[in-house]
Every structure is written in structure tokens, then in C-alpha cells.
Amino acid sequence: MTPLTAAETYLQDFHQRQVGVTSAAFAHLPASSPAGTWASSYHVLTSLAPAVDAPLSVLDLACGDGHLLGLLAARRQPQLQLLGIDMSQAELAAARATLPASVRLLQGRGQTLDVPSASVDYLVSHMALMLMDDIEQVVREMRRVLRPGGQFAAIVGRTFLLGEVNDVFMRVFKPIASDALPPLRFGDRRTGSEAGWRELLAGAFADVAFDDIDVRWSPTPGELWTALTDTYDIDRLHDGARQRLREAFLDAAAHLQDSDGTIATGWGLRLVCARAA
Numbered sequence: 001m002t003p004l005t006a007a008e009t010y011l012q013d014f015h016q017r018q019v020g021v022t023s024a025a026f027a028h029l030p031a032s033s034p035a036g037t038w039a040s041s042y043h044v045l046t047s048l049a050p051a052v053d054a055p056l057s058v059l060d061l062a063c064g065d066g067h068l069l070g071l072l073a074a075r076r077q078p079q080l081q082l083l084g085i086d087m088s089q090a091e092l093a094a095a096r097a098t099l100p101a102s103v104r105l106l107q108g109r110g111q112t113l114d115v116p117s118a119s120v121d122y123l124v125s126h127m128a129l130m131l132m133d134d135i136e137q138v139v140r141e142m143r144r145v146l147r148p149g150g151q152f153a154a155i156v157g158r159t160f161l162l163g164e165v166n167d168v169f170m171r172v173f174k175p176i177a178s179d180a181l182p183p184l185r186f187g188d189r190r191t192g193s194e195a196g197w198r199e200l201l202a203g204a205f206a207d208v209a210f211d212d213i214d215v216r217w218s219p220t221p222g223e224l225w226t227a228l229t230d231t232y233d234i235d236r237l238h239d240g241a242r243q244r245l246r247e248a249f250l251d252a253a254a255h256l257q258d259s260d261g262t263i264a265t266g267w268g269l270r271l272v273c274a275r276a277a
């Protein structure tokens with residue numbers, strides 16, 4: 001593989017230590033948007049994969065521990081060919097341990113896909129494209145491997161937490177981060193907005209469409225903090241700064257608890273869809 005960037009080196013290390021954290025966080029939470037409701041944000045993507053009795057090849061880019069591929073494999077669609085690519089060997093090992101042998105898994109980066117041109121009908125990606133360096137090259141590779149008319153659909157981040165607790169968190173996080181978080185840039189800012197995606201996909205893709213997906217969740221403050229420790233920037237804080245953040249956050253968020261002790265929040269995601277032109 002090409003030498004990894006600083007962000008990729010960190011991501012490799014994180015996913016070596018924290019295998020499967022993304023599916024642990026998202027697989028059990030329902031997702032909704034003005035357009036519908038789904039069992040999870042992974043189901044938003046699987047619901048867009050045609051259930052046809054004809055050959056269909058699906059690539060999951062940055063497949064992690066293979067949760068999405070597992071949902072597709074469970075359909076038992078006879079002519080479905082499933083391929084997952086991820087740069088993390090540890091995540092792929094977890095995927096291999098649970099997925100049927102017919103699902104192909106490759107270690108690799110989104111910037112150089114070891115996949116023949118025009119061989120993929122449907123390319124999906126869940127919570128990964130906003131992390132990738134040189135996203136323009138990733139988009140070129142996605143277009144190259146998709147056949148003309150093939151579909152692209154990705155779930156990416158939209159906001160961090162849903163509801164008032166997001167502002168509360170940012171208020172306590174920013175001063176601690178500016179003091180204690182080593183600089184490291186993840187991905188391309190354009191993956192955080194609809195305008196940015198339109199710019200990235202222009203020319204090579206058509207019929208670009210978006211949907212705001214909310215993954216609602218009502219954790220206790222302690223459960224929410226535990227989930228936050230599995231996010232990259234909080235993981236990157238040293239122990240003392242993380243402890244300071246924990247205390248400041250739990251204190252600042254206490255007034256947001258409902259009568260049952262939980263906080264109404266969740267994760268704000270975005271669905272990006274397009275057709276290979």
C-alpha cells in the first residue's frame with residue numbers, strides 16, 4: 001500500500017484498538033428522515049440496493065467490520081456479488097470472522113481501488129468518506145469502478161450530536177481541544193455540506209440527491225459519555241484532558257436530562273446519492 005498520511009496512520013491505530021465501534025454505535029439505533037424510517041443507518045443504504053434476480057455487484061468502500069455487507073448477505077439474493085474494501089486489517093479480520101466466504105474482502109485505500117473499471121453496479125459507504133484524504137481521487141476511483149449508470153450512496157456526518165446537547169458539548173470541548181488536542185486534519189471539509197458534495201461529484205456523477213438522516217438516541221449522560229470516548233477527537237486527548245472534559249461535560253449536560261434521567265439526542269447524518277454519468 002502507498003505510505004499512509006498522518007490521519008490515516010491515526011485511523012489505522014484507532015481501528016486496531018477499537019474494532020467494530022462504528023457498528024456497535026449505529027447498528028441498533030433506528031434512523032429516520034422526512035422520507036422514511038429504517039432499522040438503522042446501515043438499512044438506509046441496503047434499502048437502496050435493488051432486490052433483483054439478476055447479477056448485481058455491490059462494493060462497500062471502507063466496510064469496517066462488515067456490518068452492512070452482512071445485512072446484504074442475509075438477503076440470500078442468489079446473484080449478488082459482495083465486495084468490501086477497508087484499509088484496516090483489524091476491521092477486515094472481524095468482517096472475515098462473521099461474513100460468508102462468498103463475500104470478498106480486500107485491504108486497500110479508497111484512493112487506489114484494486115477493482116476493475118466499470119465492474120460495480122452499486123457502491124456504498126457508511127460513515128467513512130468524510131475521513132478520507134484526497135477525496136477528489138477517491139471520487140475519481142468510485143466513478144472508475146462504477147459502470148455507467150451505476151449507483152453511489154453514502155452515509156456521512158451532518159452534525160455531531162442532535163439537539164441542545166451538541167451546543168453544550170461544543171462549549172466545553174472547544175477550549176479543552178484548543179489547549180490539549182494535537183492538530184490533525186481528517187478528510188476534506190467539502191464532505192460536510194451538500195454544496196461541497198455537489199462540487200465533488202460534478203461532471204462524473206448525475207442526479208445528486210441528499211436526505212438528512214437522524215439517528216435518535218436517549219442515553220443517560222454516562223452512556224453518552226462512553227459513546228463519545230469512542231469518537232476520534234476525544235480518543236486523541238491525553239488522559240488528563242479527557243478527564244477534564246468528562247467532568248465539564250457531565251456537569252454542563254446535567255440540566256438536559258428528562259425525568260427518566262436520559263438526554264434526548266442522537267447523531268445527525270446525511271445520505272448522499274448519485275448516478276455514475
Ligand SMILES: C[S@@+](CC[C@H](N)C(=O)[O-])C[C@H]1O[C@@H](n2cnc3c(N)ncnc32)[C@H](O)[C@@H]1O
Pocket residue numbers: 008011012015022023061062063064065066067085086087088091108109110111125126127128131132133
Ligand atoms: C467510522 S469507520 C466506518 C466503518 C464501517 N463503514 C461502518 O460504518 O461500520 C471508518 C472506516 O473507514 C476506514 N477508512 C478510513 N479511511 C480510509 C481510506 N482512505 N481507505 C479505506 N478505508 C478507510 C477505516 O479503516 C474504518 O474502518
